[in-house]
Amino acid sequence: MNHYYQPEIETASREDILKLQNEKIVKQVRHVYDNVPYYRNLMDQKGVTPEDIKGIDDIKKLPFLTKDDLRDSYPRGLLGTDMRKCVRIHSTSGTTGKRVVAYYTQKDVDLWEECCARAIVAAGGDESDICQVCYGYGLFTGGFGVHGGSHKVGCLTLPMSSGNTDRQVQFMMDMEATILCCTPSYAAYIGETLAEKGYTPEDNKLKAGIFGAEPWTEEMRQSIEKSLGIKAYDIYGLTELSGPGVAYECCEQTGMHINEDHFYAEVINPETGEVLPEGEKGELVFTSLDKEAFPLLRYRTRDICILSRKKCSCGRTHVKMTKPLGRSDDMMVIRGVNVFPSQIETVLLGAGYEPNYQIVVDRVNNTDTFDIYLEFSKDQFSDKISVMQKREQDLRTSMKSMLGISPKIHLVAPKTITRSEGKAVRIIDKRKLHG
Numbered sequence: 001m002n003h004y005y006q007p008e009i010e011t012a013s014r015e016d017i018l019k020l021q022n023e024k025i026v027k028q029v030r031h032v033y034d035n036v037p038y039y040r041n042l043m044d045q046k047g048v049t050p051e052d053i054k055g056i057d058d059i060k061k062l063p064f065l066t067k068d069d070l071r072d073s074y075p076r077g078l079l080g081t082d083m084r085k086c087v088r089i090h091s092t093s094g095t096t097g098k099r100v101v102a103y104y105t106q107k108d109v110d111l112w113e114e115c116c117a118r119a120i121v122a123a124g125g126d127e128s129d130i131c132q133v134c135y136g137y138g139l140f141t142g143g144f145g146v147h148g149g150s151h152k153v154g155c156l157t158l159p160m161s162s163g164n165t166d167r168q169v170q171f172m173m174d175m176e177a178t179i180l181c182c183t184p185s186y187a188a189y190i191g192e193t194l195a196e197k198g199y200t201p202e203d204n205k206l207k208a209g210i211f212g213a214e215p216w217t218e219e220m221r222q223s224i225e226k227s228l229g230i231k232a233y234d235i236y237g238l239t240e241l242s243g244p245g246v247a248y249e250c251c252e253q254t255g256m257h258i259n260e261d262h263f264y265a266e267v268i269n270p271e272t273g274e275v276l277p278e279g280e281k282g283e284l285v286f287t288s289l290d291k292e293a294f295p296l297l298r299y300r301t302r303d304i305c306i307l308s309r310k311k312c313s314c315g316r317t318h319v320k321m322t323k324p325l326g327r328s329d330d331m332m333v334i335r336g337v338n339v340f341p342s343q344i345e346t347v348l349l350g351a352g353y354e355p356n357y358q359i360v361v362d363r364v365n366n367t368d369t370f371d372i373y374l375e376f377s378k379d380q381f382s383d384k385i386s387v388m389q390k391r392e393q394d395l396r397t398s399m400k401s402m403l404g405i406s407p408k409i410h411l412v413a414p415k416t417i418t419r420s421e422g423k424a425v426r427i428i429d430k431r432k433l434h435g
Contacts, residue, residue, distance in 0.1 A: 004122075004316070005117045010318065021260065035079075046061075063297075067100065079293060091239065092239045112243060113148030118259065119210060122248055124231075130175055134182040137159065150179075178207050184212075206230045215341065217346050246286065264286070265285070265319060265321065267282040284301045285301065286298075335367070339370075356417050358425070358427075359428070361427070362431060370406075372399070374409065376388075
């Protein structure tokens with residue numbers, strides 16, 4: 001049986017969704033033009049007025065926003081309401097330059113939490129569930145978003161935040177948590193920790209996990225499902241739009257439904273900015289249709305994905321996006337070859353390794369070096385050097401066929417790569433540090 005949090009909108013007809021989007025975009029463009037001088041200036045430069053936007057089809061007339069715009073307008077340049085109406089901020093953990101700060105009115109918070117509630121219900125959650133939230137709380141959106149959604153559904157909410165894995169495991173077992181929410185790398189770590197403590201997947205009461213905030217592969221999903229004895233669901237979001245809950249997976253697990261009543265998605269050619277037809281791969285662009293405090297129009301996410309309107313067996317009618325298939329910016333170019341971490345992960349998991357790895361890229365004598373450090377498990381260890389060397393060589397060969405270039409593989413002892421309790425630091429690109 002399919003459960004929905006807001007059935008009338010989640011299963012609305014295409015016509016009804018379109019009608020809603022047409023009404024909302026006209027209002028939103030007027031709101032932004034009147035209240036956000038930074039974007040008004042971009043529209044004026046492009047010669048577009050709010051009167052030119054009569055419905056969602058006219059959205060392609062509007063200028064794009066990028067992360068650079070968000071940094072340039074820091075801290076309040078994109079604020080769409082009086083500061084006194086705002087009740088909260090969140091911020092991205094930007095590694096370079098200024099942070100991105102997003103503002104929320106109470107209405108913005110309520111709509112965001114409703115989106116997260118839809119994700120929890122789609123993962124089988126209801127008021128009888130105990131939802132353990134181990135995303136970070138604070139400026140990071142993960143904790144607060146899923147926490148609010150869990151409250152709206154009526155779950156007993158364990159606001160654990162990230163870290164302190166022993167305490168996570170104790171509460172999970174003692175409180176009999178049924179839904180786990182965290183990053184996929186942390187879920188894998190919790191699975192490892194449970195096994196070390198002698199628990200089997202049958203010993204916990206978990207039935208579902210809602211994992212997001214970092215890229216993960218199908219192989220990693222299967223590995224987590226096995227180690228925790230659950231069904232693992234993906235969730236997508238970004239601080240600039242609200243946080244997790246922009247899109248979420250249903251029981252079909254074949255992509256994430258975008259909450260189209262709040263967020264309008266386009267896929268563009270990242271080079272030309274041209275809007276691509278459904279089913280083509282390109283960069284995801286989002287417009288928030290009803291955010292008051294931080295209303296972004298045509299924001300370029302840098303995530304590469306494909307949109308699909310294929311009928312879904314769960315009964316939801318909202319468009320689906322694939323998992324991000326890489327980024328148009330954090331893609332690594334190594335010796336002229338485009339490399340995505342997700343490709344590396346696919347090879348490692350396919351060869352039976354846990355996803356505990358680190359990629360180190362450097363430049364020596366004007367040539368890129370490419371090293372992958374990977375932990376072996378206890379049963380993969382051999383004291384015969386030749387056996388370990390053969391393993392490294394096999395992985396190198398598999399990487400070459402997947403990527404087109406050969407990395408140097410270093411098998412290292414278990415637990416030697418620092419575990420991440422927030423987002424996993426997968427890539428250390430030293431080329432950026434010294435030009």
